[in-house]
Amino acid sequence: MNNGGANTQRNNSQTQERRPAVDDFGSAVSRVAVAQICENVGFESFRDSALDSFADIAVRYLRDLGKAAAFYANLAGRTECNVFDIIRALEDFNFQGFSGASVVSNCIASSGMAREIMEYVEIAGEIPFAYHLPRFPINRERRLVPSFDRMGETPPANHIPSWLPALPDPHTYRQTPMWNKRKVDPRADKIEQVRQRRKGERSLLDLQQRLSTYGPVGGAINSDYVLAENAEGTQVVGGNPFLASPLVAGDTGMPVVNPPDVPWVGPVKDNHASVLETFTPAIEAMRNPLFDDDDGDGMCKILPAERPAVRFKFRTSKKVLGHSLDLDLQSRNIGKSVPVIVCQEERNDKKRRAEYILRQSMESSQDLTQL
């Protein structure tokens, strides 16, 4: 069914500008219903305005019916309407009259009106409504502002009773300082944490293995151990014993490592190095068990990028403990995307672990020397 084309008063622009009225939905639905009835009667097209008016009239009729029926019910002392109330209301609204209208006192049920309606139902075909409608209007639950009592607050002034709704929070009307939170990615954090733990555990395990293998060597602390602290490294970690140079390859049965590509640059300490500093190269070495298997090509991933590059020179005549590696970290750091700044907790954790390992190795070496 098409609307009267030429006279369409409702184009899209107008509907968009018009604010929604209260009864838009109801009126739209009634328009559809009325249009369906008219189509059934025989009409083939409509003017928009005609349809609107007709729907309006139908709605007005409906409402007046309800009003009249309610009136009759109230008149009889009831609040809920009856079929008889409706029939009386229909009789009132009937324009063309019905048989038996002049008869005042007869049974309502046999009134002409009722009969007419029954006839209509039988005659007229059933035309169900075109759309499925929900119950409307939909009542939304209003979220009330909780009272002072409910919130557990005391009203700010004496004149405000506590059963009144609470005052809004200050951040809603005033700009309060905010924490500048770091963006947290819990999944990535967890992955990183697990990875670091795994690394630490692996290094611990390897260290223990090596200490058990090369036990007797532990007592001899070579004074020729050198501490390599790369100039670049110090600026980042500032004296971290982990960043000391690893042990030199020796001929005590340890695998010989290829000399590094770059000559070692750094301070050389001839005096006795502390035990911690001595063993940290071993720890460093332990952290990279894969490199033991490699032939020391040099391209091993060792420590996170925050560690400075450690370079050293191997002296084959010295006794060494542990395994030296080509720790040309600088070249390796290029490929890394790890942030340069080391987390404090990470360093402390590693320090603790290293100390623990050293203590253990000290005890074991002491035992060995006593043997």
Next chain:
Amino acid sequence: MNYQHPQPQPPQQSGEGKHDDDAAVTEFLASLLEYTPTIPDELVEHYLGKSGFQCPDVRLIRLVAVATQKFVAEVASDALQHCKARQASIVKDKGNKQQKVSALYCSLLTSII
């Protein structure tokens, strides 16, 4: 509209007739449950609620809907007759075109209502 209509049910009718009428009405109301009026129940309930009509019974809602539908159908059929009469009187080139434009709604409806 004159609302002063006598209310009471007179006992003068024979009991049999009364029962017949009552039966007819109850039967009719029962049949309403199967018949779906064109005007949806939700719409009728909405507008009846607005005017103070309190009724939980679906059959009465349907009755009102049917009554409104009857009214609308009557008006529409009258309008159609008027329209056809007008078309018959005015000879047009388009001839037997089936278009029945109820553009005379103002005059139509006022004459009908």
